[in-house]
Amino acid sequence: MILLVLIASVLIAGVTVYQYKEQSKDYHEVRLERKEDQIKQAIIYTLQRTTYPVTTANLGLIFKDEIYRIADIENVNFNIYDLEGQLVKSSRPKFNNDSISKCLEYHILDRLKNSPDKRYVEDNVAAGDKYQASYIYITDNRFKPIGILNIPYFQDNSFNDMELKEFLMRLGGVYLIMFMIAISLAYFISKYITRSLQTISDKLNQTRLxxxxxxxxxxxxxxxxxxxxxxxxxxxxxxxxxxxxxxxxxxxxxxxxxxxxxxxxxxxxxxxxxxxxxxxxxxxxxxxxxxxxxxxxxxxxxxxxxxxxxxxxxxxxxxxxMPAQQNETLNVVKIVKLALEIFNEPYIHFMSEEEQIIVKMDRTQLIRVITNLVKNAIQAIPEVSSPRILVSVSTEGELAKISVADNGIGIDDAFRDKIFEPKFTTKSSGMGLGLGMVKTIVENYQGRIDVTSQSGKGSVFTVRLPKVKSN
Known part of the structure; x- marks a missing residue:
């Protein structure tokens, strides 16, 4: 709406200026023609009353004094030239007889001669002001050209320019009011529309399955x-x-x-x-x-x-x-050793460089984590000639790290992202719930479990749990 108002105001202002110029141009053309007709009628009247023969040579004698009377009556100064372009008489008493004024240029004579209506108007500039110079033939009683009538016509556009300025100011005021109204309407309409759209947008953002x-x-x-x-x-x-x-x-x-x-x-x-x-x-x-x-x-x-x-x-x-969590202060090294005591397999080895690593966790659930990981490792090495399972406990920054490594069949890359999903298993027996349960327990205690594996070479499951900070 605002853009339309601006475009309309610019277009109307441009059309108005163009219209005023065209109107001024038409006005001056009509006024010049009217002045020409009036002076031409006065010249014809003088030629009819004169006692001198109506010839080119007698134009100076015929209009010796009459030219001033006509100029005074019509309030227009004019000049009379012979057919060769030489100045014969001018209505200006103090006429500056320079070379340009005394003789017409050749192109003026040529264009006047070749003009269909035997009339030629030339645009000129003098002292920074625009003026027109009209040239028409003076004829005798038999319509034979005997001279050339020149009327300088100065265009006074001060009145039209003032009117145009006033009109544009009024138009600008009107469009300023329209512009303010357009801004107000655009604001309230946009608020009215966007209010509903914002409500819909908020609801869409909150929509959940x-x-x-x-x-x-x-x-x-x-x-x-x-x-x-x-x-x-x-x-x-x-x-x-x-x-x-x-x-x-x-x-x-x-x-x-x-x-x-x-x-x-x-x-x-x-x-x-x-x-x-x-x-x-x-x-x-x-x-x-x-x-x-x-x-x-x-x-x-x-x-x-x-x-x-x-x-x-x-x-x-x-x-x-899952059973309710019991946050106990546990020594991970001790609990892992305890969990491994139920296994009799000779290829299960335990390693820890530290005697004590303290975490807060439920004892039963930590044992369950170790038991499930070791069972999975045992099930992964039934066909290996020299099976080996290494359970290690260490410190990694602020975390207690428990690793269960085996040299079993490993895990294919296609299954690695699914092994912690409930009911997923790659074994011919087993429920596929052990690793899912282990992941749930570990994450409940703000820990994490990762696996690295290479098919045919073995797997390493690593559990990281936050340690208890020592005083």
């Missing part, structure tokens, strides 16, 4: 804004329905996957239990002197499988709901 989103209610809006609000509210309804369907679908899928996983893991120990019982029934002889030893071995086998089932149930229970 995982939460309940509020609808927009705006009163007294334009039709376009109202349609936009209706579209947004409709989108919110569809979004909530989609979110509900998605959540329900994800829950159902999760339960289906969990049920499949639980069923699969429970079947794994049941098969060897069934085979053990069938073998015991078929081969057991009460009279055998080694019957007691066989019963003991059979019992151990069943107990191991029962423990496996128990660990499966515990793993799912622990993953679903």
């Amino acid at each position: 995982a939460k309940t989103n509020e609808k927009i209610f705006i009163e007294d809006t334009s039709e376009e804004i109202s349609k936009l609000v209706e579209s947004y509210n409709g989108m919110i309804d569809e979004l909530e329905m989609s979110a509900a369907k998605l959540a329900r679908s994800e829950r159902e899928q999760a339960w289906r996957e969990m049920a499949k996983q639980v069923a699969h893991e429970i079947k794994n120990p049941l098969t060897p239990m069934r085979l053990s019982v069938q073998s015991f029934q078929r081969k057991f002889d009460p009279a055998d002197p080694k019957a007691g030893t066989k019963i003991e071995e059979f019992s151990k086998t069943l107990i191991q499988q029962i423990d496996t089932l128990s660990s499966i149930a515990s793993a799912f229970s622990n993953f679903a709901e």
Whole structure:
């Protein structure tokens, strides 16, 4: 709106100036023609009354005194030249008889002669003022040219210039008022429009799939804004329905996957239990002197499988709901040694250059972290000829660092980003919950767990926990 007002004001000012100039030009042309006609009529009247023969040679005698009377009556000075361009008579008493005034230039005579209406007007400048010089033929009674009439006409534009200036000032005042009104209207209209748009923008920025989103209610809006609000509210309804369907679908899928996983893991120990019982029934002889030893071995086998089932149930229970955190002041070196005591594998080694590294953590959960990482390492080296697992504890700045390294099969690059996801596993057995649970425990204590691995050469799991600052 402001730009339109500015463009309109400039265009109208330009057109006004152009119109005034054209009007002034037309006015002076008409006025000059009128002066020419008046003087020409007076000259014809004089030629009709004169007693001298009407010839070029007698023009000076005919207009000797008459030229002053005509100039005084018409209030215009003029000059009379012969057909060769020589000055014959001038109405100016103190005429400066210089060479230019006494003789017309050749181009003036040529253009006057070749003009269709036998009239030529030339624009000149004298003392910084513009003036026009009109040239027309003086004819006798038989319309034969006998001389040339020259009328200098000075253009006085002071009145028109003053009128133009006043008009432009008035026009400028009007457009200044319009400009101020345009600014005010633009401000209030933009505020009215952007108020609604800002509300919509804020709501869009707050829209989330995982939460309940509020609808927009705006009163007294334009039709376009109202349609936009209706579209947004409709989108919110569809979004909530989609979110509900998605959540329900994800829950159902999760339960289906969990049920499949639980069923699969429970079947794994049941098969060897069934085979053990069938073998015991078929081969057991009460009279055998080694019957007691066989019963003991059979019992151990069943107990191991029962423990496996128990660990499966515990793993799912622990993953679903972690125990409440108990912030205890623990010596990591001591707890890691304690956790390794349950393992009998000779290839598990422990190393620590420090006797004491203190952290605040739940003892049971720290043991669970170490146990799961070592179990994963054991499961990664079943086919290695010289298996080795190294568990090390050290200090890294303000962190306690626990590393579990093995020389097992390693982890492919394609699986490295997924190993901490629940239910993900690359093993033929196992629930895929151990590393997910370990990551949850470590992060709950503001720590982090990383893994570096090379397929076929082994893996290193590193846990970093914040140390307790010593006084």
